Amino acid sequence: MCRPDIAPYKDEYVKAGTLTGDITNSNIPSTKRANGLTITIELLQDSTGSRTISWGNGWVHSTIPSTKADARTILTFRASGGVIYEVAGVTGLA
Numbered sequence: 001m002c003r004p005d006i007a008p009y010k011d012e013y014v015k016a017g018t019l020t021g022d023i024t025n026s027n028i029p030s031t032k033r034a035n036g037l038t039i040t041i042e043l044l045q046d047s048t049g050s051r052t053i054s055w056g057n058g059w060v061h062s063t064i065p066s067t068k069a070d071a072r073t074i075l076t077f078r079a080s081g082g083v084i085y086e087v088a089g090v091t092g093l094a
Helices: none
Strands: 012-019 038-045 072-080 083-093
Parallel strands (some): 012 038
Antiparallel strands (some): 072 083
């Protein structure tokens, strides 16, 4: 099972790899959530699909990653006031 702990502390692009099981996203410590911090996360479902991601309480998002087999989801977040907000999300890419 792929279970990356996504916890970068600077502007970063995180390719989480192929999801072969459900994952839980780590919280970034509040002291590391500098205003303007940008994080882009790419998720890819395996050939089975139906994998989910659980977000820590420091993340505010609206895009639900696709659970279709082999689907790709790309989410971009920006920190402001100690919270990490989703600013863009694309899901269901082949």
